[in-house]
Amino acid sequence: MTETEENIIEVKNLVKKFGNFTANDNLCFEVKKSEIFGFLGANGAGKTTAIKILSGLLFPTSGKVMVAGYDVYKHRNIIKKNIGYMSQGFSLYEDLTVKENIEFYAGIYGLRSKEIKFRFAELVEKLGIQDMQKEFVKSLPLGWKQKIAFSVAIFHKPKLVFLDEPTSGVDPITRRQFWDLIYEAVENDITVFITTHYLDEAEYCDRISIMVDGRIDALGTPAELKQEFNAKNMDEVFVKLVRNNNLQNE
């Protein structure tokens, strides 16, 4: 039980097959409470499938998956209340205003309107979006859309938030600002599970796993991985891993 309390995600021997294709091949990993867990891998390595299983969108073929202390087979509905999710499509409705978007998402998570009002005022203050709250999302710059989408994903104060390539397509300064929001969420005891293509961002994570061909081929802190692969930075770690795999396949 102590182990469960420390880990917000526990995955043992997770296998997911689509017909003959194995998208997730015997995954084993844990995510600790209040850490930033980087979930890396090349396109098509099986990251999205794993996230879908963890967030209850897909059932695993076999294996044990616990999220926020609950089994994904049995307690999907309880898990759903405890997680947040932001996709690379930043998941806001373009034809609704910032305020309407937030009210909508807060509403479907069952927050009361008093609570919504209070937290919304807090958020407006924090992000400094007094002028922006009544604007349509489609008129906002991408960086703002991403920040607001993230704020929406953690508006109901989940224990765990999944971020699927949240920073794709914006400049380094905007990305840096985005990461400030992530750190703040972690301080508020929200665990962050993030996938990214920017390997400099991987350095900001507490621990990282790297998926290759449906398997997790590397798992550890950025420092550990750099040592293990004798690499200067995460970029090199990633390239070495993927290249090794390609050589084996040939």
Place this chain on the structure above:
Amino acid sequence: MNRFTGFLKKEFLHIFRDLRTMMILFLIPVLLVLIFGFVIKNEIKDAKIAILDLSRDNASKSISSRLSASEDIIVTEYLSSYSQIEEQFQKNLVKAIVIFENNFAENLVRENKANVQIILDASDPNTASLLNSYVSVIINNFISEKFSLNKTIPLEIEPRMWFNEEQSSSYMYVPGTMALILMVITALMSSVSIVREKEMGTMEILLISPLKPYQIVLGKLAPYAVLSVINAVSIILVGYFIFNIPILGSWFTLILVNFIFITMALSLGLLISTLTNRQETAMFISVFVLLLPTMLLSGFIFPLENMPNFLQYLSYIVPAKYYLNAIKSIMLKGQGILYSWKEISVLIGMTILLIGLSIKKFKIRLE
């Protein structure tokens, strides 16, 4: 419940903020009914004909005056010779020419047999055959009145069109257009609105949220159910006030049957939305796959009885066919809901089947 009302509010915002959606929902249906009602008519109105009377006797003159007195026919010209006939049709001056032979009245009295020829412009066969029967009826009426005691007129044809005595075509077209509009627009709008969420990636967020899948589906479909009922009522009102279509049955029954049909169209939209992730594809399926069968195989434009067996069998899976039968019996015959129990059961059965298929498709995606 709070969750669900928030969802509905968002759906209505999507609809009311999109001009295109609003036009498809509210402008196009009314326009279509007006166009179908006014322009595409298969009744004769002000049909122009010419008369070539070679006999010029009492009988032929009275028939001619009866023809010109008819409300639906205008006699534009009295010709004097056969040579003028060709020109009349070539210049599109008339739709038909009635020719009385020489000694028409005399032959009629003496030989009990006289010839009237009707030459019709059959480039528009529908009008031609209708006009043919109009003119024949007028001539037959005259003859049977004048020679009613004469046994040599063996057949008296008196067509009477029940339930649409005036043969007004808008009686047919308004219910038909309703079927078409409700079917295509309801299925189109609902499937596109669900697929849009999939395309934008917001469907994932909704599915990850504590909302149950059935709540998402209901939240997406309910606004379109409400708007489609409003649509149906406005079409009925247009039919009632502009085309004077009688509504002999109860309004409640009429709206109930419309609601059942709309629910069926929504579940069809739901099924379409499970088949594709692209808005364009959903639109294509809704418009092309639903439009043609609804128009051609529902009995709306072409009578099903005249079709080859194969198409007649195919028409059994066209929902609009059952809907049309049901609302016609309510509107034009004043029947109650029990009279159409077969049609209504079929529509409800189809709805259940479509929802079942959608749930199955949805579950496969999850596993």
